[in-house]
Amino acid sequence: MELKQFDYHLPLTRIAQTPKKPRDHSRLFVYDRTHKKVVHDFFYNLPSYLTKNDVLIFNNTKVFPARLIGKKDSGGKIEVFLLKQIQNNSWQVLIGGHRKHIGTKIFFAHNFSCSLIKQIDNQTWVATFNLSSKKLWQAIYAYGKTPTPPYIKKQSNLTAYQTVFAKKKGSVAAPTAGFHFTKKLLTKIKKQGVQIEYITLHVGLGTFAPVTSTDITKHHLHQEWVEIDKTTATRINKAKKNGKRIIAVGTTSVRTLEALAIKKNNTYTIKPTKKWVNIFIYPGYKFKFVETIITNFHLPKSSLLMLIAAFLQPKNSGINLIKKLYAVAIRKKYRFYSFGDGMLIK
Numbered sequence: 001m002e003l004k005q006f007d008y009h010l011p012l013t014r015i016a017q018t019p020k021k022p023r024d025h026s027r028l029f030v031y032d033r034t035h036k037k038v039v040h041d042f043f044y045n046l047p048s049y050l051t052k053n054d055v056l057i058f059n060n061t062k063v064f065p066a067r068l069i070g071k072k073d074s075g076g077k078i079e080v081f082l083l084k085q086i087q088n089n090s091w092q093v094l095i096g097g098h099r100k101h102i103g104t105k106i107f108f109a110h111n112f113s114c115s116l117i118k119q120i121d122n123q124t125w126v127a128t129f130n131l132s133s134k135k136l137w138q139a140i141y142a143y144g145k146t147p148t149p150p151y152i153k154k155q156s157n158l159t160a161y162q163t164v165f166a167k168k169k170g171s172v173a174a175p176t177a178g179f180h181f182t183k184k185l186l187t188k189i190k191k192q193g194v195q196i197e198y199i200t201l202h203v204g205l206g207t208f209a210p211v212t213s214t215d216i217t218k219h220h221l222h223q224e225w226v227e228i229d230k231t232t233a234t235r236i237n238k239a240k241k242n243g244k245r246i247i248a249v250g251t252t253s254v255r256t257l258e259a260l261a262i263k264k265n266n267t268y269t270i271k272p273t274k275k276w277v278n279i280f281i282y283p284g285y286k287f288k289f290v291e292t293i294i295t296n297f298h299l300p301k302s303s304l305l306m307l308i309a310a311f312l313q314p315k316n317s318g319i320n321l322i323k324k325l326y327a328v329a330i331r332k333k334y335r336f337y338s339f340g341d342g343m344l345i346k
Contacts, residue, residue: 001215001217002214002215003212005317006300006301006302006305006309007300007301008323009300010326011330014333014334014340015340016336018160023164023181024042024046024180024182025043026042026043026180026335026341026342027043027334027341028041028043028180028341028342028343028344029325029342029343030049030343030344031312031344031345033313033345033346040332043185046189050247051193054244054247055195055197055239055247056194056195056196057197057247057257058163058165058181058249059249059250059252059253059256060200061168061202062167062171063162063171063172064140065140065141066081066082066140066144067079068108069108069143069145070106070113070114072100072105072107073105076099078095078096078106080106080114080127081095083172083222084223088132088136089128089129089130090117090127090129091114091129092120092126093114093126093127094123095116095125096123100125102118103115103116108139109139111130112130112131113129114129115128146158146161147173148161149173149338151337152339163175163179163181164183165178165198167198168202171202172203172205173204174203175253176296176337176338176339177251177294177295178250179339180294195239195244198232199253199256200225200226200256202224202225203252211301211303219303220280221278221279221280222278224276226256226260226273226274227274228271228273229272232272234272245292246289246290246291247292248292251298253290255277255281256277257290258279258281258287258290259277260273260277261289263288270289280303281303281311282303282307282309283309283310283313283316287314291346292344293308293311293345294343294345295308295343296340296342297326298337299337309321312325
């Protein structure tokens, strides 16, 4: 399966630069897989597509200011992008620019610095900081910048690039399908009798790193941390057993549920856990747990686009269908990517 098959042309004018206000006034592209039907709506009408037999599962991860701009000891400007905490004072990081080597020291403030101690690949390193624990986090929040994607030209603040239900700190990118939900909309959905659950996947390099393998089956996602507690897992499993529809809000929720689903007595259940996962879902994958997805419109050649293609048509590639649906969305002037409009695939 070739990477170029997942390419499509998107006019730059379709890339959303700011979130809708209110957020639930974004548009909603609804695709019914059974009847092969498209409906154009607004996200605040999502409750009309839900029933008491539904379970909405959200990723409650919280974005932190992961971009640190510093200077090398030689004086050159350099960016350090925090990816994954290894120990109290060491992180896996992405480093921009050239002329870096083991021992390079980077200063962010007079009392805040790091040193590169190990190279993982061309851009990924292990860095140790001169601060640890609480003091390191205080410095990150004092000097770090919001890690908004490069296609968003104006730097966003951390409030804009965060879901209203964000709780557990640890992501370097937001679970953007959750952007469309306001507290008012969530209250309405709860009053409707829809079951709402929260799980955690801290978004890391695995989500936004480009797929570079010509043959996508050779691509490997970086690990990302997931958490589901015992109480939540029990409620989700009970709902699944009782025939409720499992609706994953965002591809991160999809990956978490699918990675943790285990077969028991001819049915799949979710095991409570805290661990690293690196599940890569592409056409040909057989979904175990998720029955409906709420998502955004994704970048060409991205692992997220491949996941949606797999979900659209489980019995074949889904590549042509997703291109067809995206062409409709472009023609109808939907907004794409992180701050863009939503898509409900049922």
